[in-house]
Amino acid sequence: MTDKTLQQIDKLICSWLKQIDNVIPQLIMEMTTETKRHRFDLVTNVDKQIQQQFQQFLATHFPEHQLLAEEKSNEMITNEINHLWIMDPIDGTANLVKQQEDYCIILAYFYEGKPMLSYVYDYPHKKLYKAIRGEGAFCNGIKMEEPPSLKLEDAIISFNAQVMNLDTVQDLFDASFSYRLVGACGLDSMRVAKGQFGAHINTNPKPWDIAAQFLFAELLNLKMTTLDGKAIDHLKG
Incomplete structure (x- = not known):
């Protein structure tokens, strides 16, 4: 996989995230909440709709890519998949429900089992953390440096x-x-x-x-x- 290909995928992902920016406020206004395994394990319409829209995005732009995600069955996901995305549509769902803050979208792209692109989008604070193999890690376009080692x-x-x-x-x-x-x-x-x-x-x-x-x-x-x-x-x- 070439750097140019990664840059093209990154551009599409960043564009998709900007579209989601316009969708989330309405989803939150209409928020519905369900429990899964126990009362602290929550899922909302926001989780479901964001994941569904990303599945539609993949079907349109990368139909050969597969998705492993929290709100779907992942029985068919194996190590043999060349192009794999892993997603948490809302990481910190309880925070979204109880605080409307401190939650994010997690996305990662693996090619032949190797991480190539990563995104953590802190929507409430409009901070996009992304990592691109061959380029580095960034927060809102500013390159992140290796943090100091702490005792x-x-x-x-x-x-x-x-x-x-x-x-x-x-x-x-x-x-x-x-x-x-x-x-x-x-x-x-x-x-x-x-x-x-x-x-x-x-x-x-x-x-x-x-x-x-x-x-x-x-x-x-x-x-x-x-x-x-x-x-x-x-x-x-």
């Missing part, structure tokens, strides 16, 4: 204490400078990418939670592993 004692760590072992939580409290949680994996991760957080810990990530982060981590010289230090499969999380 744990000087770092703010991002994690959800409610789903972690209490002893582990206490150890993290004691060892780190402090802890915060935005509540949207993409936004927590971008704070790591910018050097605001020292790390983000997700104990049960799904592919769409972390898809965009692979390329950002690679380009900004950050580490992305399982809790025991192993490589992460982008199709499994």
Whole structure:
């Protein structure tokens, strides 16, 4: 795949995101909410409509590309797919419902299993983080630099204490400078990418939670592993 091809795809994606800018306000005004596995696991018409519109976008521009996404069946997705997009139409749905802030769209394009394009769109604050293989990582067009390496004692760590072992939580409290949680994996991760957080810990990530982060981590010289230090499969999380 050539750099020119990536630039062409990126241009189309950025154009699609601008179109979504005009759609989201009306979707939020008409917002409906459902629960999935439990009362904290929410899905809205905003999630569903954004994902549906991206599926239509792919069908129009890249009919040979496949999509792995939160609000669809992904049984047919395998390692053999050459052109794969992974999407979370709304990362931080609970934040959208309860706060109307701190949520984002996550998009990532993999070619033959390799991350090529990544997007984290912080819609409420109009911040588009994107990473392009061969070019770098950017926030609203400004190139992002490798963040400084921090000692744990000087770092703010991002994690959800409610789903972690209490002893582990206490150890993290004691060892780190402090802890915060935005509540949207993409936004927590971008704070790591910018050097605001020292790390983000997700104990049960799904592919769409972390898809965009692979390329950002690679380009900004950050580490992305399982809790025991192993490589992460982008199709499994």
